[in-house]
Amino acid sequence: MNGSHSLTGERSQGDARFKESFKLVSEKTTPHSPAHPEPILPSCSLSVSQVSYTVSERVGPWWDLPSYKKRWTRKILSDVSFHVDSGQILGILGNSGSGKTTLLDVISGRIGNTGTLLGEVYVNGRKLKQEQFQDCFSYVLQSDNLLSYLTVEETLTFIAQLALRRHSAEAIRKKVRMVMAELSLGHVAHSVIGGRVFPGISGGERRRVSIASQLLQDPKVILLDEPTTGLDSMTANQIVVLLANLAKRDRIVIVTIHQPRSELFRVFSRIAIMSQGELVFCGQPGEMVDFFSEQGYECPEYCNPFDIYVDLTSVDTRCSERESATYSRMQDITLAYHSSGIYRRMLDRIEETCQLTDKPCIPFKSKESPSGLSKLGVLLRRTVRNLSRDRMGVIMRLSQNLIYGLFVAFFVMKLDNDITKGAVQDRIGIIYQSMGASPYTGMLNAVALFPALRAISDQESKDGLYHKWQMFLAYILHILPFSIISVFIFSSFLYWTVGMYPEVNRFLCFSGVIMVPHITGELLTLVLMGVVQDPNMVNTGVALLNVAGIMVGSGFLRSNQQMPTVFKMLSYLTFQKYGSELLIVTEFHGLNFTCGDTPGNLPEPCIMGNGDDIIEQGYPGALSRYTLDFIMLYSFLPALVLLGVISYKIRDRFNRR
Numbered sequence: 226m227n228g229s230h231s232l233t234g235e236r237s238q239g240d241a242r243f244k245e246s247f248k249l250v251s252e253k254t255t256p257h258s259p260a261h262p263e264p265i266l267p268s269c270s271l272s273v274s275q276v277s278y279t280v281s282e283r284v285g286p287w288w289d290l291p292s293y294k295k296r297w298t299r300k301i302l303s304d305v306s307f308h309v310d311s312g313q314i315l316g317i318l319g320n321s322g323s324g325k326t327t328l329l330d331v332i333s334g335r336i337g338n339t340g341t342l343l344g345e346v347y348v349n350g351r352k353l354k355q356e357q358f359q360d361c362f363s364y365v366l367q368s369d370n371l372l373s374y375l376t377v378e379e380t381l382t383f384i385a386q387l388a389l390r391r392h393s394a395e396a397i398r399k400k401v402r403m404v405m406a407e408l409s410l411g412h413v414a415h416s417v418i419g420g421r422v423f424p425g426i427s428g429g430e431r432r433r434v435s436i437a438s439q440l441l442q443d444p445k446v447i448l449l450d451e452p453t454t455g456l457d458s459m460t461a462n463q464i465v466v467l468l469a470n471l472a473k474r475d476r477i478v479i480v481t482i483h484q485p486r487s488e489l490f491r492v493f494s495r496i497a498i499m500s501q502g503e504l505v506f507c508g509q510p511g512e513m514v515d516f517f518s519e520q521g522y523e524c525p526e527y528c529n530p531f532d533i534y535v536d537l538t539s540v541d542t543r544c545s546e547r548e549s550a551t552y553s554r555m556q557d558i559t560l561a562y563h564s565s566g567i568y569r570r571m572l573d574r575i576e577e578t579c580q581l582t583d584k585p586c587i588p589f590k591s592k593e594s595p596s597g598l599s600k601l602g603v604l605l606r607r608t609v610r611n612l613s614r615d616r617m618g619v620i621m622r623l624s625q626n627l628i629y630g631l632f633v634a635f636f637v638m639k640l641d642n643d644i645t646k647g648a649v650q651d652r653i654g655i656i657y658q659s660m661g662a663s664p665y666t667g668m669l670n671a672v673a674l675f676p677a678l679r680a681i682s683d684q685e686s687k688d689g690l691y692h693k694w695q696m697f698l699a700y701i702l703h704i705l706p707f708s709i710i711s712v713f714i715f716s717s718f719l720y721w722t723v724g725m726y727p728e729v730n731r732f733l734c735f736s737g738v739i740m741v742p743h744i745t746g747e748l749l750t751l752v753l754m755g756v757v758q759d760p761n762m763v764n765t766g767v768a769l770l771n772v773a774g775i776m777v778g779s780g781f782l783r784s785n786q787q788m789p790t791v792f793k794m795l796s797y798l799t800f801q802k803y804g805s806e807l808l809i810v811t812e813f814h815g816l817n818f819t820c821g822d823t824p825g826n827l828p829e830p831c832i833m834g835n836g837d838d839i840i841e842q843g844y845p846g847a848l849s850r851y852t853l854d855f856i857m858l859y860s861f862l863p864a865l866v867l868l869g870v871i872s873y874k875i876r877d878r879f880n881r882r
C-alpha cells in the first residue's frame with residue numbers, strides 16, 4: 226500500500242497531489258462551511274479539563290496468590306482535555322481499550338468509585354456538582370435496553386410519562402410524535418421492538434428508539450457509546466448523519482465510534498483520537514489532515530483517513546519491538562499535538578469559558594417527574610402490557626405449576642385412607658413436594674424474566690427517571706395476579722384429583738399456604754438479584770436456601786424435637802416450618818384411617834388411628850398454632866419486599882458515581 230510509510234512510522238514527504246486531493250474534501254467540510262454553521266454565540270459549551278482516571282488492580286489472578294496479593298496502579302485516562310460548543314458533533318475514535326467508554330462515563334458522571342478521578346467537567350464554564358451530572362447529560366449506551374413487546378410509540382410514551390409530569394396526555398403524545406419525526410421513526414411507530422425470539426424493528430431503528438428516548442427530555446448534551454456497533458455500514462452512516470443533524474439543532478453530540486466510513490469525515494465537526502487513555506488529537510477534520518501531514522503522515526488518496534490516523538496512533542502489542550516502536554510514535558504525535566496551536570487554542574477556549582463573569586446557566590434536561598406513586602403506576606402499566614403480550618411467558622407462568630401438579634397426581638393417583646396402603650406416607654409426600662417444589666417455579670420465572678427489566682431499570686434510573694426499587698415493586702405487583710391464578714390452578718387440580726381432605730375451606734387453606742412458597746421463591750430471587758449481578762449465581766443461591774429451608778424447617782427429614790437447638794432456632798427463620806405445619810394440620814386434622822382388611826394382629830403403622838396422632842407426634846401443639854402459623858407464613862412476604870427495597874437501594878447507590 227502506498228500509505229505504508231504512515232503505518233511504519235517513517236516520515237515521508239508524501240505525494241503533494243494526494244495531499245491536495247484530500248484537502249479538497251476536508252476543506253469543504255470544516256465547521257466553517259455552510260454544512261456546519263458555527264454559532265456565533267453558542268448557547269451551550271462543554272469543557273473537559275485535564276481528566277485522569279487511575280485504577281488499582283491486582284497483578285495476578287486469585288489462584289496465583291503471591292501476585293494476587295500485589296497491586297499496581299493503571300492509568301485508564303491521562304490528562305484528557307477538550308472543548309465542544311453546541312451545534313457541534315464530536316466523534317471519538319480509538320482502538321479497542323483506548324478509554325473511549327471510560328471518558329464518556331467520566332463526562333456523564335457515571336464512572337464507578339473504584340478508581341481515582343482527577344480533573345473537571347464544566348458546562349457553560351460552570352463546574353458540575355455530583356448530583357447535576359444525571360440531570361444534564363443524556364447517555365445512550367452501547368446496548369439497547371428496550372422492552373420487546375411494546376411498540377415504538379408505546380416505548381416512548383411510557384418514558385415521556387415517567388419524565389414529564391406537568392405535560393397533559395395530549396402534550397406527551399405531541400412530544401412523542403415530534404421526537405419520532407426527528408428520528409424518522411414515524412413509519413415504525415406501531416411496530417413492536419422485537420427480541421431474540423421474535424422479529425421486530427431493525428437494529429438501526431432500535432438504535433434510533435434508544436436515542437429518541439433520550440431526546441424526550443430535551444437534553445443539550447447527548448453522549449453516545451458506539452451507536453453504530455453491529456449495524457451495516459449504510460445504516461451506521463445514516464445514524465451518524467442523523468446525530469450530526471441533531472447537533473445542528475443547538476445541541477452538543479459526543480459519539481464514540483469504531484471504523485466510520487470515510488464519507489463521515491466531513492460530517493463530524495470535531496474528531497478526537499484516543500490511544501492508551503491519552504487524547505492524541507482533537508480538532509476539526511481539516512485541522513486533522515494538516516496536523517498529520519505536518520508530522521509527515523500523509524493520508525494517501527482513496528484511503529479512509531479514520532483508519533489511517535487510528536492505526537498510526539495505536540500501540541501494537543503483538544511483540545515487544547512493535548510495541549515500543551508504535552508506543553514512541555504515539556507519544557511523539559501526542560507531544561506534537563500538545564505543542565500545536567490547535568491544542569493551545571482549545572485550552573484558551575476552556576479558560577475563556579470558565580472565566581466569563583456572566584456565565585449562562587447549566588442547561589438541565591426537562592424533568593418534571595411525577596410523584597413516586599404515579600411512577601409506580603406507569604411502571605406497572607408498562608410491565609403488565611409487555612408481559613401480557615408475551616404469549617409464551619404468560620402460558621409458562623400459568624401452566625408451570627399445573628404441569629408439575631399433573632406429574633405428582635399421575636404418580637400418586639388416588640390417596641387411600643388405609644394406613645397399610647400409604648395413607649400417611651403419600652399425604653406427607655404430597656405436602657413435602659408442594660412445599661419444596663413451588664419456590665423453584667417462582668425462582669425460574671424471576672431468572673427468566675427479570676434480568677432484562679433489571680438492565681432497563683439500571684439504565685433508566687441512571688437517567689434519573691425513577692429509582693430501581695420502584696421497578697422492583699412494579700414487578701412484584703405485576704406478578705401477583707399471575708402467581709395467584711397459577712397456584713390456584715395447580716392446587717385445584719392436585720387437591721381434588723388425588724383426593725385430599727374433601728372440604729372447601731381446607732382446600733382454600735391449602736391453596737393459601739402453597740401461594741407463599743411460590744411467591745417467596747420469586748421474591749427471594751428478585752431480592753438477591755438486586756445485589757448479585759449474575760442470575761446463575763442467584764439461581765444456585767436460592768436453590769440452596771430452599772434445600773436448607775426444607776431440611777431444617779419442614780420436619781420431614783428430621784423431626785423438630787430431635788434437632789439440635791441451633792437448628793431448632795434456625796427453623797423459626799424458615800417459611801417451610803410454618804407452611805409444612807399448616808399443611809399437615811390442614812390435611813390430617815380429623816382424618817380417620819383404616820388399617821388393612823383383616824382384623825387380628827395389627828401391622829406396626831396402625832398404632833396411629835387418626836390424623837391428629839400424626840400431628841401430635843410430629844408437630845406437637847400445631848393445631849393451636851394454626852392462625853399464628855398463617856400470620857408467620859404470610860409475614861415472609863412483606864419482609865422480603867422490604868428486603869428487596871433495601872437491596873435495590875443498595876444497587877442504586879453502587880451503580881452511581
Ligand SMILES: Nc1ncnc2c1ncn2[C@@H]1O[C@H](COP(=O)(O)OP(=O)(O)OP(=O)(O)O)[C@@H](O)[C@H]1O
Pocket residue numbers: 280282301319320321322323324325326327328337339340
Ligand atoms: N474500573 C476499571 N477497572 C479496571 N480497568 C478498567 C476499569 N474501567 C476501564 N478499565 C480498562 O480500561 C481500558 C479502557 O476501557 P474502555 O471500555 O474505556 O475502552 P474503549 O476504548 O471504550 O474500548 P472498546 O472500544 O473496546 O469498547 C480497558 O482496558 C478496560 O479494561
